[in-house]
Amino acid sequence: MTMVQPQVQNVVQELAARISHDDVLRCIRCGLCAYTCPTYRVEECESMAPRGRLALVRAVIEGKLELSPRFAEKFYDCVLCAACTSACPSGTKADAMLLEARHVLFDAGLVPEPVRGLLERLETRHNISGEENAGRLVWCSNMEHAPTGLGRSQAETVYFVGCVGSLFPMSFSIPQAFSQTLDLAGVEYALLGGEEWCCGYPAFISGDVELAREMAAHNLEAVRQAGARQVVVTCPSCYHVFTHVYPELLGEEALAGLKVLHATELLADLLESGALRPAAVPIRVTYHDPCDLGRKSKVFQPPRRVLQAIPGLELVEMASTGANSLCCGGGGNVESSAPALVESMAGRRLAEALDTGAELIVTACQQCKRTLSSAARKRRLRLRTVDVVELVWQALEQTHSGGSR
Amino acid sequence: MEISREFVQELEEIVGPTYVHTDPVDLQCYAFDATFEEWRPDVVVRPATTEEVARVLRLCHEARVPVIPRGMGSGLAGGTVPFPNGGLVLSLTRMNRILEIDEVNMTVTAEAGVITADLQAEVERRGLFYPPDPSSIKHSTIGGNIACNAGGPRCLKYGVTKDYVMGVKAVLADGRVFSAGGKPIKYVTGYDLPALLTGSEGTLAVVTEALLRLTVKPTVVRTATVVFHDLDLASQAINKVLWAGFVPATLELMDDTTIHTVEEYLHIGLPLDAAALLIVESDGRDEKVVDDEMRGMVEIFRAAGASEVRVAKDEKEREALWKGRRSVSPSLARRRPHKLGEDISLPRSAIPEAIRRIKGVAAKYGLPIAIFGHAGDGNLHPNILFDRRNAEEWARVQQAMAEIFAIALELGGTLTGEHGVGIMKRPFVPQALDPVAVEAMWRIKRALDPHNILNPGKIFPTDMKV
Incomplete structure (x- = not known):
């Protein structure tokens, strides 16, 4: 006890x-x-509401509450969707x-066990899955035509695939x-393969700022090496970590001369300029804003512009x-410690999507796709979720297999 | 107070261990409401059914454990904090099902934990309307609204929560369940228990279900802002509007301090030389009727000395006009770390005098006090802005608060119009109520809750003893 006390005080x-x-x-x-908080709305419990979590911080600062694993848990079961900040009337x-x-909890060694496992994988393998990082291009292996970026080490543009898409x-x-x-549009790009590390966001939000900084520095160096x-x-x-966290970790100048785009920003321009001509996709879809792209990075319009550029497609918005978009539940690394909670959150989002009468949910995030798809399967719902880049490619493939190429 | 391990085990048997909390982390989350009062409970229980509530109450009745019923904890009077001796917080948020919407009789039956905004949205899908609209609609529950008899901007035209409670299912302190009231609009068989429970702040019984009256949803709404440079002119104009037979759906007022605070934050061109800014709304289902009503009111305001009248032409302009009012809370929060939002209710005629006197209080104690509220029904919210960490400042706030209550009472008003007494206003109850009336209330309380376990320490003056 005498050994622990001073540390807790620190x-x-x-x-x-x-x-x-x-x-x-x-x-x-x-x-x-609480009304906007996805974890509160599932659990209806004050300790799962932002107000409750902030009250805990305040109580500790004011000396009314001691730190404990239960305290830590309350911060690691937040999806970090930022809906609370967006709704707050007093600007908290x-x-x-x-x-x-x-x-702070990471520094104090109060990280929940599943999160610790994730951090270990990140540290030793440089990716979230724990597989050999050299295998990051395995997704190319069964493609009919290998992507041109595969053999290219130098290019104006780097396509940074990310851990989930890669592994x-x-x-x-x-x-x-x-x-x-990208190949169809004639955009020259390089893939970094094993030199691409996790972007650092999972480490950053798990509390390990130093590991995140190391990953950020490595990735920016790899991008520079490619001459991009x-x-x-x-x-x-x-996207969020490159545009909002890297400057914080490495200083604004670390990104000097480097432009960071989400795929939908590039696609919206390519589609609107006529560089890409999709075939008609006559279905009704609804668009799910990923928190990291929408609310947290303010990219709302590009994915919608992409959808509107697809002939015949009808876009309907959810409530x-x-x-004000509702998190799918897949944020904040909560999945590793509380899968059932994530599943319930996804269920609420699916209910909103069903209400629109859409035949398909389109998002712009592999994690939202995974979370919503798996919750839909569990509920035996015939409502699929696709990433917008998949839908675009499907529409382009139709045009080009039709012989217009 | 001490809660035994056996007691906790019995609670766990009733609601399941997941829904009984004793860890200090969880207890701290139920120590507060939307005030700065803070009293940690000894245990939090989250039942899912009326039967579970009944069993929990029976246990508490036998063990003499205080029970503090709680919805979303957005109360503004300390009504859901476990003051003064801890006890059991009974959180009803899991009881959030809408049980029936009767379209023919226009009623909805809902469990106590349904969020008011969710209930409104659900009935509005069917063209129906639940009018009470406390500004906490998204973060308060039907049970909490009934406990506090919540009002809101629409109540001049539509009435307050009590006008919509037709029936309740509730649990007595000893755990017995009863139903009262029903779908007949006229219902005088026996005492009106739903009315008695409405506004009782969880001190008489725990409401677990409510039967609420609905109306038809208005489909047309028109909004205007009206500026006055003189409070008396504004007050006279409001009376003329009402005497002309108009019943505005909303008649909100912001005083000059509020206008300045919002303008400093938003820079939207609010009139800094105005004494009062009114937001006026007319609603209905016939565009022509609503337009005529708005035109009629605007004419009266102009003739009565308004220096500026703006009517929104479309939804976008309407949103712009509301922006100032909706931003009152954030702009006040930016000015000082704490605010004490009071809730005095006055005869309509006393509004100008009350505002003048409260301004005197603000000057006397050197505290910013922003006044806004519902000009049509006389319910004002003087908000004292301060930093509670400064003990000397906090002492001044308490004196100012006492003077504001005295002003309300002198002018024929009362302490609270929609927030309730809770713990924060109870020292002032003896001045506000007839002692015989307080005695009668206390006898009712004792008859229904002989051991004073239901939300003790609320409403009644401190010297009331079981």
């Missing part, structure tokens, strides 16, 4: 140093955030504080579709959309 001081009392007091405890930056708390077979179709689309001036990503978390 953590409390650390928490108080990184989250100011004034910032926590900005929360007027009205409870509005709840999401930033909840993330900061994870950083999770269920998501291979996303890089496959996008690389073929542009990075295009299909993963919204990679919560854009900045």
